[in-house]
Amino acid sequence: MFSNRMIGLAGALLSLLSSVALGEVLRGTVSLDGSSTVFPISEAVAEEFLAVQPRVRVTVGVSGTGGGFKKFLAGETDINDASRPIKGKEISIASAQNIEFIEIPVAYDGLSVTVNPKNHWVDSLTVDELKRIWQPGSTVTTWRDVRSHWPDEPIRLYGPGTDSGTFDYFSETINGKSGASRPDYTANEDDNALVQGIAGDVNALGYFGYAYYASNKDKLKLVAIDGGNGPVKPTEKTINNGEYAPLSRPIFIYIRKDSLDRPEVQAFTQFYIENAALLASEVGYIPLPIAVYKRALERVQRRESGTAYHQQNAAPDLLATQH
Amino acid sequence: MSAVHLSIPASIRRRRIAWGEGIIKTLLALCTLVSVVTTAVIIFTLVDECLGFFDNVSPVEFFLGTRWVPLLEPSSYGVLPLLWGTLTVTFGAALIAIPIGLASAIYLSEYASMRVRSFVKPVLEVLAGIPTVVYGYFALTFITPLLRTMLPDLHVFNALSGAIVVGIMVLPTIATLSDNALRAVPDNLRQAAYALGATSYEVTTHVVLPAGLSGVMASFLLAISRAIGETMAVTLAAGATPNLSFTFQESIQTMTAYIVQVSLGDTPAGGIAYQTLFAVAAYLFVITLLLNIVSQFILNRYRETYE
Amino acid sequence: MAGFEPSAQLQRRHRKAMFFSMCCATVTWLGTVLLATLLIQVSIEGFKWLDLQFLTSFPSRFPYKAGIKSALVGTLWLISMVAFISIPIGVATALYLEEFVQKGRLSRIIEVNIANLAGVPSIVYGIIGLAIFVRGLGLERSLVSGALTMSLLILPIIVIASREAIRTVPESTRHAAFALGGTRWQTAWSHVLPEAFPGILTGIILALSRAIGETAPLIMIGALTYVAFLPEGPMDSFTALPIQIFNWVSRPQQEFHELAAGAIIVLLVVLLTMNGTAILIRHRAEKLSRNPR
Numbered sequence: 001m002f003s004n005r006m007i008g009l010a011g012a013l014l015s016l017l018s019s020v021a022l023g024e025v026l027r028g029t030v031s032l033d034g035s036s037t038v039f040p041i042s043e044a045v046a047e048e049f050l051a052v053q054p055r056v057r058v059t060v061g062v063s064g065t066g067g068g069f070k071k072f073l074a075g076e077t078d079i080n081d082a083s084r085p086i087k088g089k090e091i092s093i094a095s096a097q098n099i100e101f102i103e104i105p106v107a108y109d110g111l112s113v114t115v116n117p118k119n120h121w122v123d124s125l126t127v128d129e130l131k132r133i134w135q136p137g138s139t140v141t142t143w144r145d146v147r148s149h150w151p152d153e154p155i156r157l158y159g160p161g162t163d164s165g166t167f168d169y170f171s172e173t174i175n176g177k178s179g180a181s182r183p184d185y186t187a188n189e190d191d192n193a194l195v196q197g198i199a200g201d202v203n204a205l206g207y208f209g210y211a212y213y214a215s216n217k218d219k220l221k222l223v224a225i226d227g228g229n230g231p232v233k234p235t236e237k238t239i240n241n242g243e244y245a246p247l248s249r250p251i252f253i254y255i256r257k258d259s260l261d262r263p264e265v266q267a268f269t270q271f272y273i274e275n276a277a278l279l280a281s282e283v284g285y286i287p288l289p290i291a292v293y294k295r296a297l298e299r300v301q302r303r304e305s306g307t308a309y310h311q312q313n314a315a316p317d318l319l320a321t322q323h
Numbered sequence: 324m325s326a327v328h329l330s331i332p333a334s335i336r337r338r339r340i341a342w343g344e345g346i347i348k349t350l351l352a353l354c355t356l357v358s359v360v361t362t363a364v365i366i367f368t369l370v371d372e373c374l375g376f377f378d379n380v381s382p383v384e385f386f387l388g389t390r391w392v393p394l395l396e397p398s399s400y401g402v403l404p405l406l407w408g409t410l411t412v413t414f415g416a417a418l419i420a421i422p423i424g425l426a427s428a429i430y431l432s433e434y435a436s437m438r439v440r441s442f443v444k445p446v447l448e449v450l451a452g453i454p455t456v457v458y459g460y461f462a463l464t465f466i467t468p469l470l471r472t473m474l475p476d477l478h479v480f481n482a483l484s485g486a487i488v489v490g491i492m493v494l495p496t497i498a499t500l501s502d503n504a505l506r507a508v509p510d511n512l513r514q515a516a517y518a519l520g521a522t523s524y525e526v527t528t529h530v531v532l533p534a535g536l537s538g539v540m541a542s543f544l545l546a547i548s549r550a551i552g553e554t555m556a557v558t559l560a561a562g563a564t565p566n567l568s569f570t571f572q573e574s575i576q577t578m579t580a581y582i583v584q585v586s587l588g589d590t591p592a593g594g595i596a597y598q599t600l601f602a603v604a605a606y607l608f609v610i611t612l613l614l615n616i617v618s619q620f621i622l623n624r625y626r627e628t629y630e
Numbered sequence: 631m632a633g634f635e636p637s638a639q640l641q642r643r644h645r646k647a648m649f650f651s652m653c654c655a656t657v658t659w660l661g662t663v664l665l666a667t668l669l670i671q672v673s674i675e676g677f678k679w680l681d682l683q684f685l686t687s688f689p690s691r692f693p694y695k696a697g698i699k700s701a702l703v704g705t706l707w708l709i710s711m712v713a714f715i716s717i718p719i720g721v722a723t724a725l726y727l728e729e730f731v732q733k734g735r736l737s738r739i740i741e742v743n744i745a746n747l748a749g750v751p752s753i754v755y756g757i758i759g760l761a762i763f764v765r766g767l768g769l770e771r772s773l774v775s776g777a778l779t780m781s782l783l784i785l786p787i788i789v790i791a792s793r794e795a796i797r798t799v800p801e802s803t804r805h806a807a808f809a810l811g812g813t814r815w816q817t818a819w820s821h822v823l824p825e826a827f828p829g830i831l832t833g834i835i836l837a838l839s840r841a842i843g844e845t846a847p848l849i850m851i852g853a854l855t856y857v858a859f860l861p862e863g864p865m866d867s868f869t870a871l872p873i874q875i876f877n878w879v880s881r882p883q884q885e886f887h888e889l890a891a892g893a894i895i896v897l898l899v900v901l902l903t904m905n906g907t908a909i910l911i912r913h914r915a916e917k918l919s920r921n922p923r
Contacts, residue, residue: 031867033852036880043856044691050858059867060856061771062877063849064588071852076771089594136396156478161563162394163588163596183392186480186574187563189584190880192887196463197479197562200471215882283691284882340813347815351726354719355740358789361782362743364758365750423661430654443662445902445909448832450665452839452901454872456879457894461668491668494661496836500791503829507798522647538794545790545836548749554846555876579751583846586753604754611749615742 026053028264033061034068034081035165037209038251040283041107042081045272048279052271056264065165069254073097078259079269082252083109083165084178085309095313100257100305104273104296105318107280107287110210110234111170111247114220116202121150124224124231127174127246133157133205135175138182143203157185158197158206164189169249170207195219207247210234211284239286250319251285257305266300273297292318369608372601379595385602391565391581393599400599402606404565408482408575409607412557415486415571416493416550421543423490424497428539431498432505433527444499451495459559462488467560480562480574488560489553493546500545504538505531533625540622544615551611554583578607669898676891684892688858689874693885698893700857701874704773705842705900707861708870711777712784712841717834719781720788721823724830727789728796729818741793748786755783756850764851771852772865779851780844784837791833795826824915831912835905842901845872871897 032042039062046058063071065082072080073093086094086103094101113130115122121143129147133140133155143150160166162181172178188194191208198204199219213220213234224231227245238244253272259265273296277287295318306315331339377385380400388401427447431440467484471477508531516526532539554577562574563584576584585600636644687697723744731737759779769775799822807817823830848870855877857869871893878890 036877039855039877040691040881043689046856046858047688047690057859058856059854061849061852062855062873063852067587067850074765076852161584161588162392163584177396179395181395183390183395185564186478187576188480188574189558189563189588192880192882193463193480193559193562195882200468200479209882212882215884279691340816344813344815348726348730351722351730354722355726357719357782358723358744358747358785359740361758361785362747364762365747365754368758368761369754423657426654427658427661430651430658434651434654435658441913443658445905446662446665448835448839448905448909449898449902450669451836452843452898452905453668454843454845454875454894454897456845456872456876457668457672460879461671465667465671491664495665498658498661499832499836500794503791503832504794504798507795507829509800522643524647524650525643527650537797541790541794544745545748545787548745549840551749552751554751554753579753582751583753586757587846587849604751608746608750612742612746615745615749619738619742619745 025055026264026267027055028262029057029059030079030265030268031059031061031077032079032081032253033063033071033077034079035065035083035251036062037083037109037165038081038106038253041251041276041280041285042079042253042272044279044283045268045275048275049268049271053264053267056268058268066163072101072254072256073099075099075256078256078262078265080254082254083249084168085252086254086307088310088312091307091310091312101254101307102257102260102300102303102305103307103315104253104255104269104299105250105288105292106253106272106276107251107285108239108248109251109285110239110244111166111207111249112210112213112234113205113207113223113225113247114198114213115206115223116198116200116204117219117221118202119204119221122205122221122223124226126226127228130174130225131176134171134181134185136180136182153203155205156201156203157182158194158201158204159185159187160191160194160208161187161189165251166191166207166209166249170247173246173249209284210239210286214284236281236286240289248286250288255300257303260300260303269300270297273300288319365608369601369605372598373605376595376598376602379598380602389567391576394596402578402603404567405576405578405581405603406606406610407567408561408565408577409551409579411482411571411575412486412489412553412561412577413547413550415483416490417543417547419487419490420494420497420546420550424494424542424546425501425539427494427498428501428505428542429527429532431502433523433531444502447495447498451499453492455492455553455555456559458488458492459556462556462560474572477572478574480560480564481572482561482575483571485557485561485575485577486571488556489550492553492556493549496546496549497542500542501535501539504535504542507538508534536625537622540618544618547614548611551607552579553577554580558583578603582607672891672894675888676893676895679889679892680895684889685896689856693883693889696878696889698871698874698896700860701869701871701893702896702900703860704853704857704868705871705897707773707864707868708776708780709838709842709900709904711773711864712780713834713838715777716781716785716788716837716841720785720834720837721792721830723785723789724792724796725818725823728793729814729822744786744789748790752783752844753846753850755779756847758782759847759851769865771854771867773861773868774864775851776848776853776868776870777864779847780841783844783847784841787837787840788830788833791836792826792830795829795833796822798829799825824918827915828912831908831915835908838904839901842897842904843872845870845876848873871900 042060068080069090071077142152142154144152168178171181191212194208195216198206224233232238232244234244239248280287306313308317385400385402389403390399390401391404392399462484512530516530558580563576564574565576582600684697686699688699690696763769763775763778803821804817807821854869861868875890875893878886
């Protein structure tokens, strides 16, 4: 759509406006850690923020969403990048440690279901069929088990490891419960390796983040997903406006409420939310609707803590009016 | 010899030297203590969490169960698939690295000229430093496609590729350390054997290798230790699917790979899923301990020291 | 000698010896060639990204802007500190165990213990490092924590290799020193150590090569992936080349894979320089050694 150059210029303009608004020169550190999925966005934001506030040291680590939460809840980081919402156990630790967190969704990732390019029989799958294939105790072993006019060849399933946020979201959305999945699929932690796996196996079926499909369109065939309103393929448009359902997953950052008292963290968080739309699409994710970012900014200003995804410590869902 | 001023009376000199000697000995002992303390800390950490784990999971299920599904519902905590993965990759890697590494070491120390040696040995040592992730991608983009032309049923992620690539990775360790060990064997032993009419093959296998056995086996040990602890290359090449299959053509997961997956992944802290990593690590620790004790035993029986 | 006919058995033995030596040679060259292909494959992909800008830029989401400045400096800092910590302790341990301790039960237990430490997965060292150095001693996610953790990791390698090197020094050398009135330490320092030096150096090379390529334990203790400044002291946070490589290699876009290849080349150059220096030293030492071959 827009060339990299244009978006870069737009970003610089936005930064300039932000810095004019910010006025003072800030100093200090902002430390982020967490998911490798959210990392590219955080990196982009940190990079742009450096241009605006060069004296603030922003660092980003990649310990994984869970590992990042551990450090976050030990008070060692200011912001946690998370590819899944915070979980019950982590919320308990937070309240035990008296740490309040602010949950902000920053982008959509459209989970793409793909097959091998030589697979000529699959064009779309319904959510029901996906469930039948992937649920725990599934008896589907061949393509014919899914639709009777498909070949009687074994289905070879590929997916991320059982402790990744991608896996979590997929199993929760398709199978109804996080962590519920058949165990006998070929797992790999590295999404590039999954691409290689599917590209090399005619009978393969797998899923991963949209960016990995977008960079390997010649090696993969995209499957349209029918969530009840006809088959929809994930594109920037369909993920953003909610048509590609239910596999558009939000990715988050969690900010420590007490860290926000530091002006550099406050400035960075604001900058993040203001620029997330632009920067997320640059690195391969889909921006949320503008209204959500507006509400997110308000949430930060009001210091509204809590999560929309758990009864414990509940807060309103910023994405609620979307679907 | 240390420079001691000769004008100082001998008795004082001796006492000073003894005193200095004592200090140095203590310093060295403290350094050794570092390793001992490290082991103690590791054991303590592992055992501590393990106790919590075995409160919730029966040891029988852990050691004898055949399904390792700790992070899904319904969960199952049988460690055998991981153990099998580790054994497969380690054994396969050893099968590749030991013959090739040893043969290279023999060539370098017994047959190669100084010039060849000064070229090949540094190359091998540089290759010991290539990051493991590179080997992983090498397996995925070069080795596996090559293997698939020979074995069409081979899955894209398979144990065979994993074993091969780990073997290649630890090969330089064996080659370079064994070469050192063989070169250190006194030359007069070789000359004596040749004088008795032995061929170079016989000299190498009957005289040089037994004399250098200690160093050679130490190199095997270091190589196998590295192979056991290898994660990224294995994960990329062999996937991360705990699997008890006996063909080498399917994806597997090793104990170490699982430990990394949980440590750096998305598993929430506390909770039984996190404790599994300590149970697996402790098990691995015990296995390597047994391996070391056995190899110590073999070494002490077969090693020949000259002088 | 006219009329001398080697017996059939002698001929067979010689043929066997020739076959064996050719096998060894072939295998060595095959191994070297295979590993060289690996190197070449990496080089081709990464070469086009190698330029001054690559070396002097911080990471970025734009491949054409991204560079390894912080990662390279971090790695150099880390390796220097690791060498500084682990080499003295490792060699001292080896000397102590070989020269000062009676060969008995205790010595064997420690030997098995150290051999076992070599087999502990690097991630476990990361977990220990996190608990003891980062949190316990309060050193935070700094270069010092990273260096200490990595030193623990490679210590067993140095100890084992050094012990083997020291063992190859013949007893007669030590006896000669004792006969002249030397103490244990004087013998060790002036006689044993110089002779074992080449072997010890090999062990150090292997150990540091291992340290330079490790990722998992560093991530565990809190090494970062995006850092836009250079560490100014041992207590600063940092990133390292293998972490940057791993990060780029996991991205979907092909340009990042090529950037990773470029970073690997730089890593290998650092390694080569390190090894090259050590090898030069070893070469000199070998020439002066007692076993001229």
